Amino acid sequence: MSRMSRKTGGCRIAPVCMASSQVSQGQTRSSSNSATPLSRRREVLATIAMSVSVGGFGLGSLPCEASVLDGLKEYKRDSNAKFLVGPIRLVRQRMFNVLTLTEGSSPQYGEAQEALRKASLDCLEPAAGLQGFAKVRDVCTLSIVYKSVTKGPAAKHDPDSAEYKEATASLIALGSGLHNLDDLLVAGAAGSAEAGNQFKATFISTMASLDRYELAVQKCIGYEPSLDRKI
Secondary structure, three states: OHHHOOEEOOEEOOHHHHHHHHHHHHHHHHOOOOOOHHHHHHHHHHHHHHHHHOOOOOOOOOOOHHHHHHHHHHHHHHHHHHHHOHHHHHHHHHHHHHHHHHOOOOOOHHHHHHHHHHHOOOOOOOOHHHOOHHHOOOOOHHHHHHHHHHOOOOOOOOOOOHHHHHHHHHHHHHHHHHHHHHHHHHHHHOOOHHHHHHHHHHHHHHHHHHHHHHHHHHHHOOOOOOOOOOO
């Protein structure tokens, strides 16, 4: 049991466990010649029971318990962020490829539309392998993230909270922007010069909505919102 003694945040963990172990070891040595295996087993179980009774192997009543629990909560939040914020950043990365395809003297609107639908993570059009599944379940990754931070295990705020409302509004704005871009690319591929002129401004506003959505998701899971945050 003494192996469980360690320092965490300046506190020594399980000092009672160490003392209990030393007493147990002394008792075991003094009776090693006469004790039966059954009696030695009872001594070990009694020592464990003593440790549990003082607070879960020495953790229950120590002043550093709060910092340990806070550390575990932060670790869980950081782990969740990879799955909640990570997809949003993947969308941002792919969106710049879409913009590149529309620039220059010969815009490739058809290829840009395919790239946009890929960048949307199944929110504009489900991938071929998900089309059947999409009939019964939501496969839009951005929407799944929203449900996770507002209604799922990662949810921390009530529907009436500012965080919840901002996540909802920002997702709606982002979805609208993505659909507007898709419509412009369809029109551009059909030869509309006006669609090409409108695309860049719509792209900029959609990216602003994407930034807004990321910040809203970060706030929902307990971060101080920052686009520069390392995830």
